[in-house]
Amino acid sequence: MNVDITDGVPGIGSERLAELAEEAERGYDTHHLKWEPNPHFQSLQTVPEDLAADILERANRDHTTPADVIRTALEQYLKSA
Numbered sequence: 001m002n003v004d005i006t007d008g009v010p011g012i013g014s015e016r017l018a019e020l021a022e023e024a025e026r027g028y029d030t031h032h033l034k035w036e037p038n039p040h041f042q043s044l045q046t047v048p049e050d051l052a053a054d055i056l057e058r059a060n061r062d063h064t065t066p067a068d069v070i071r072t073a074l075e076q077y078l079k080s081a
Contacts, residue, residue, distance in 0.1 A: 047066075047070070055069050055070060
């Protein structure tokens with residue numbers, strides 16, 4: 001990965017860039033923003049508790065994520081039908 005560090009942003013002058021940096025460092029008041037629910041919340045699925053530990057153990061053993069373990073298991077199951 002190649003990362004370039006630059007002293008400027010194309011189209012933004014150094015004075016404006018300094019203003020934006022100062023604003024960000026002060027922080028933002030988000031209390032006035034309208035709350036919106038996460039659109040992905042309804043698609044959240046849970047794993048039965050008795051399988052969760054086994055999935056995590058397998059993921060650790062295979063040096064992968066629990067999501068990958070579940071995906072692989074489902075793919076293998078669907079191919080076997």
